[in-house]
Amino acid sequence: MNFNDEAIKKVLLAGNYIEEKDIAIAEEYAKEHRGSFVDYLLGQGLLSRAIIGQAFAESFGVSYSDLEAHSPRKEQVFLIPEELAKKYRTVVYSQKGSDVVIATDDPTQEELLANLQPLFPDKKLTITLAIPDEIDAIFANYHLGLGAIFAKIIDSKGRAAPEIINQIFEEALLLKVSDIHCEPEEHRVVIRFRIDGVLHDVGEMPKEYYENIVNRLKVQSKLRIDEHFSAQDGVIRYASPSHTEMVDLRVSIVPTLDGEKVAIRILSSSVRDLGLSDIGLSLALQEQIIKSAKKPFGMILVTGPTGSGKTTTLYSIIKIINTRGTNITTIEDPVEYKIHGINQIQVNTQTNLTFGNGLRAIMRQDPNTIFVGEIRDLETADIAVNAALTGHLMLSTFHANNAATAIPRFIDMGVEPFLVGSTLELIVGQRLVRKICDSCKVSFRINKVAELESFGSEVARHFKDGATLYKGNGCEVCSHTGYKGRIGVFEFLSTSPELQNLIAKSPSTKDVMALIKSQGFVSMFEDGIEKVKAGMTTIEEVLRVVGS
Ligand SMILES: [Zn+2]
Structure with a gap:
């Protein structure tokens, strides 16, 4: 949904939220100053973000959810998996009993309800409107928050690299991450964790701190610090304060156009539950x-x-x-x-x-x-x-x-x-x-096999009418993904x-x-x-x- 000036003008006028003469003055001002008339109206106090939200909500025939005034709690945000949330630009606004209020900046999306309803079995979903950049601000909750920690370390220390690296390692061990990726972009460096096979963004830092971090990783893994243009591999034996045994980290550094990309594989040092049943063999x-x-x-x-x-x-x-x-x-x-x-x-x-x-x-x-x-x-x-x-x-x-x-x-x-x-x-x-996460696993019945046709006939032919299937509803244990291990x-x-x-x-x-x-x-x-x-x-x- 694009809330551009033209669209805003239309809904404001249609809902009598503002008079035509005020818009004319604002547009005149905006033209002179090469700005936006909405910014002018906001600046003059003739308009508020809430009014813009109200006007759009009314034009769609739904209620308005003010995400700035009532920010949803992090655990509520996680009720919708990140991928789905970003696809439909939705967040959970509130939840009371069996009523769940969903906010989106585009209530016209046809499949919206159908795709969200399975996440909230037995709940009544209400779609409301929220302002696009407020939804974007809520999406920041999906990041595990390493970025904020990095910023704090950088603020308080001259030599931030060792502490940032330890923070990344500790967080990775805590979350049972298999790989850590440090990916330099033009102005920032993104840190990503692979958890149960899927990569998640977990934080970012300004690029100016990155060189020190790469240098320190190179020293720890006994690689050449003066080499920036060829691939290098090494191993760090990491003594974690939270682990009794040493953890081996296999470090791979590859030069990219935006700088040196680091991938770290976390190797377990001993075999625990490695029975044939544990890995899933019948x-x-x-x-x-x-x-x-x-x-x-x-x-x-x-x-x-x-x-x-x-x-x-x-x-x-x-x-x-x-x-x-x-x-x-x-x-x-x-x-x-x-x-x-x-x-x-x-x-x-x-x-x-x-x-x-x-x-x-x-x-x-x-x-x-x-x-x-x-x-x-x-x-x-x-x-x-x-x-x-x-x-x-x-x-x-x-x-x-x-x-x-x-x-x-x-x-x-x-x-x-x-x-x-x-x-x-x-x-x-x-x-x-x-x-499927054992802590939030639920079963459900399919009445007719036809309900599975969207998965293809190859899948559907393996099931009968009335078959029972299972899924994870999402809980604290599985970070609300419904999957664990x-x-x-x-x-x-x-x-x-x-x-x-x-x-x-x-x-x-x-x-x-x-x-x-x-x-x-x-x-x-x-x-x-x-x-x-x-x-x-x-x-x-x-x-x-x-x-x-
Ligand atoms: Zn769970």
Whole structure:
């Protein structure tokens, strides 16, 4: 909604809020001074923001909500997720019993009520009008408020950098953030946190303080501070006052047009709840994975894009087979968790300890099981296949969209197809979906499957009339997002004799899919739908990460 001068003039006159002669004087003045006649009227006291709001509200036939006089509380603001709020430019103005008053600067939006109503089941929503820049001011609540903290530190200190950095680290640990991004723009630097896979803006600072911050981060991660034009990677071992153990932070600095962008991955230093059920594997899949992992040789590949939880799955497998009678050696980049009783090697390109060289060295150490962080070139793939053929269980991640595409992609690297067929034991495809928050989970029934048609027929065909679904209403625990934590959705492709024969012929993804579908393959999407039915996640979330 655009509240420009013309529009304001129209509604003011239409509602008899102001006389034509006053507008004429104001316009004359505005023309002379190259200003806005609204500013003049405001300045002369002939008009107030509330009157403008009233006039517009009346023109839309709704009430006016004065956000400046009655600012909603932060927890009320969070009742509408940021994305939705900004899309429809809405905030919750007030809430009394079952009555919820919504303010927007455009009450004419058709889908507005329909899209907000699901957030407030059993409540009566009333749409009212608010002034655009007052709505923008309320949106600032969505930011977690690091910006205000930065400003305070900058005001009170000459040397602000160490304190700002600690503030960012502490806030990130508190919110269980996986990545911190410092993104320089032309005049400011935006700090963003990735929480449960989604990036959120959490604060900003003036750019003049940024150089000191980057310099300090470089010193802490033992990088060159005089280097501004090439990418650098390092690690900070951070001793947090609020944590008993050290936290490893992997720092990556990349030059951009507006300055050096810093991304920091927070690595947990030990494996806690990493059971196969914790990551979301059904009992049937757990049995299958244990059966494959207990074979003395062969290869298990876990595929998926970056951040899909591949390494976590492999660590869970390693935990199962980690007994005193066997030797497990890993080569990783980076070592993400330390596991007691296994030998973990960190890739180091400066000393030429690559995946390939490391793997060759490990082979001379007589291991039973080898975990290679990632197979990404022919050299590593060749050694891995050989290891798997000669009595070792090989575990690795592989960058492919799903289990079926991994087969042609692996062959494309240059490995003999028949060798791929005879070593591959199991390919796991996976993604992470957000879990519905347990503290505010509610169920609801769909009367007719047709209500799900908007998700596509691929989704709808998995449900029946009267099916029960679940969602999170939003609460303090989940920062009003309705989601808390993540869980994997999986697909398993274990090699049958028929598939081995097919792989030897260098098949396309389509060929592979055709065969495994006839053998009862369950895709990640289908596993996701099962998790929707079980109330673990939502249809929206499954479609977001897997598609259909
Ligand atoms: Zn919740």
